[in-house]
Amino acid sequence: MNTKSLTVRLLQIGASLFIGLNSSLAIAxxxxxxxxxxxxxxxxxxxxxxxxxxxxxxxxxxxxxxxxxxxxxxxxxxxxxxxxxxxxxxxxxxxxxxxxxxxxxxxxxxxxxxxxxxxxxxxxxxxxxPLIVAINNDVPAKSLNGFVSLAKANPGKMTFAYASTSQRVSSEMLASFADIQMTGVSYKSGPNAMTDLIGGQVNMFTSDFGVSLPQVQSGKIRGLAVTSLKRSPVIPELPTVNEALGIKGYELIxxxxxxxxxxxxxxxxxxxxxxxxxxxxxxxxxxxxxxxxxxxxxxxxxxxxxxxxxxxxxxxxxxxxxxxxxx
The missing domain is CATH 3.40.190.150 (Bordetella uptake gene, domain 1)
Incomplete structure (x- = not known):
């Protein structure tokens, strides 16, 4: 290849690279x-x-x-x-x-x-x-401590719903911290689990505010505690799990x-x-x-x-x- 041909070829390659680069930039x-x-x-x-x-x-x-x-x-x-x-x-x-x-x-x-x-x-x-720990209104407990006492008196009989990892782990952590045995019930969605909590098919559901707060505020379920280290300004009357049980170290966000x-x-x-x-x-x-x-x-x-x-x-x-x- 002579010098002229080589120069033309290099220009062609350079032009191709320039076009390709500009095409990539254009796409971005x-x-x-x-x-x-x-x-x-x-x-x-x-x-x-x-x-x-x-x-x-x-x-x-x-x-x-x-x-x-x-x-x-x-x-x-x-x-x-x-x-x-x-x-x-x-x-x-x-x-x-x-x-x-x-x-x-x-x-x-x-x-x-x-x-x-x-x-x-x-x-x-x-x-x-954070999440809210809530129970069905027919469960005879007015506080988280009261619910724990019921669960201790009836090992494995209290049920909790979950439709996500945070909902399940929060309840399992609570059972571990409180030294109680509960039975988990899996749901495909939080709203379905909430329907069953309201209906009494399950006893407890620890769920995100978006699913639980309207039901707690309307009185359809009983809120017991929040899973954060501090009380929520949205519903300050609910204690934290740590406050309710007199423990330290429970947090799930x-x-x-x-x-x-x-x-x-x-x-x-x-x-x-x-x-x-x-x-x-x-x-x-x-x-x-x-x-x-x-x-x-x-x-x-x-x-x-x-x-x-x-x-x-x-x-x-x-x-x-x-x-x-x-x-």
Missing amino acids: DTYPSKPIKAIVPFAPGSTTDQIGRAFAAKMSETLGQPVVIENKPGANGLIGADFVAKAPADGYTILIGTNSTNAALKSLVKNLPYNQDTAFTPIGYFGSA AFFAAFGPAGMPKDTVLKLNQAINNAAKSKDLVERLSANGFETQAGTPEALGQKIKLETTKWAKAIKEAGMQPE
Whole structure:
């Protein structure tokens, strides 16, 4: 090849690289160019669903494209999480994840269909909320201490409902701290479990504020305590579990965040993170969700990644101390 031909060839290669680079940048600049699917791994009406829909609506305003919620409930969130883990990493399928899907399942399921530590890209943190310990109105106990006494007098006869990891672990932890035996009853969704608690099919349900607070306030069930270290300003008359039982160290907070499949483009992650942070700082969203005990908190994808590592260790410890075995 002569010098002239070599020069022409090098120019062609350079032009191709330039076009390819600009095409990649153009793709990044135009994201999102179509609706984004946000998978909620729990049922419609659940707290995760309520929080996911509130954030999705606000994120749409920043991104200029609809963020469409799709519910894929079942197996404590595993079904929805697995769907996202195996989706294309293009930013058009994300997970509204929780402590169940992104911290605790690793310690509860022997053979997860994905590697919890590597299957997801952390995108953005939404916030957290405590749970309310509540019982059916016909249970003859007016306090958590009274319920514990009933459970001690009837080992294994008191039942508790759960539809998520936080709901199950909180009840198992309570049983461990109070040295009582209860029987767990699994439900596909929090609203279904709440229906059975109101109807008396189960005795106790420790659930997210979004599901339980309206029922406690309307008198359909009896609230006994909150699972945080401090009383909730939303329902300050309820003591903490620690106060109610005269113990220390009981705390269980549910958190919510967005994740994508592993390997998402950095620019895409940052655009989604900005939309989430804008939502978390939105006055009307904060006011709406704080009424359900939810506290928003903006943050970076890196901070969420570090939080997930800490939460995974924390939940593994809580699950072990509650005497729960992987299934």
